[in-house]
Amino acid sequence: MAIKDVPKYKDIRNKIRRNGSFPYVGTAVKDTHVIHHSLTPMNAGGSNPYSFADYHIDTHGWPSIGYNIVIMPDGTVYHCNDFDKRAYHAGNTNTRSIGTCLAGDFRKGKEKPTKAQLKSLYNVNKELYKELKNMRRTIGHFECPGYSWKNCPGDGWDYNDAINQKTGSSAGPSDLPSYYTVQEGDTFWSIAKEIEGLSMDDLMKMNPSIDPKKLMPGMKLKMAKEANGSTYTVKKNDTLWGIARAYSGVDASDIKKANNLKSDVIHPGDKLIIPGKKNNNTSNSSSKTSSTSGTIKKGSNVTLSKSANKYATGERIPSSVKGKSYTVQQVKSDRVLLKEIYSWVYKKDVNGGSSSSSSSSSSSSSNINTVGHIKIVNVNNAAIVMDRPDRENSKNLGTISKGKKVEIAGSVKGKNSNTGYWEIIYKGRRAYITGKYGKQV
């Protein structure tokens, strides 16, 4: 599988030196994009994929270069290893991940990635989410289990700024909220550009009574498009996930089914049928799960057992993830997909559907107390909102623009500081942003 739509793309998989091959694992297990820097100064003679391959083969005894992709200072994207292989770059995370290395030494006080490099990283990341259907998160090497000591991809930059340039969240199956409350400084354009699958035109059509020039804070805008068998014409850079998210009650697999698509690949100009809304409302499961005990189904609240050892994909489950409750998004034979961490685990490792677990987890989304405000600072455009404080297993919920004021929530566990993270209230839910991106006001 090659990647398309990435400028400066060079496929060198058949040219780069090999001394054996990496194990085949398929692409279905790939849900993580790991970012590295090479630690070699940009202008050093050996700062290129061919030299990395020599080093990895001769010094480490590996089959070839350990990364899937290398991005050069001029923005050239070298594709070095197939995506369906387990290349060696991030230890325990290798099976489930694609490794991208930016050539350079990006530790504090050393070099910075070039603009061309950042642009290519953005393109590559976006493309991976498009090509690999289970891709869910992008993390730095230091965020992989066991690597918190590693200064990779370097503390002199923040890869999040590059990968979230435009899209905010990369891909998420949950619907947009039906209504959006206008905040100070918002325009139709600024709202639409944050959300894949939603254009300014859509916003205007959905809200015919609102004059875009007279937006006032507090106004409610209709956001979710009604599907009901309408058609959607694919635009450049659209993904199935993004399109589905903009319609209420429809997910990517529904669109796939309705259009007989064999893969997630869609092309600009394709006309897609958007099937009608499903009856069940899985996003608000609090009342439904209370009567079911023991049967695990879509929408069930389950607790991941503390004795659980491995994900269904084979990776070790970090202890920070265990003992917490999650929503079941999908059930398949002996395994379930947990919505909040986007991971498949074995059914035997979850304790399901009991009323006690559902009531405890649903209470977290209401009755959140505000204890103060922060202002978004130290970012180029916007801070990313995460659903969990630890980046390792969290997903992006959206973004909050620079300069915006946000309510912070009280918590007994939360660090709520600029060295830890801020626990904030985001669309009525408890959510988190990186500490340095907020200043208490």
Ligand SMILES: [Zn+2]
């Ligand atoms: Zn690394």
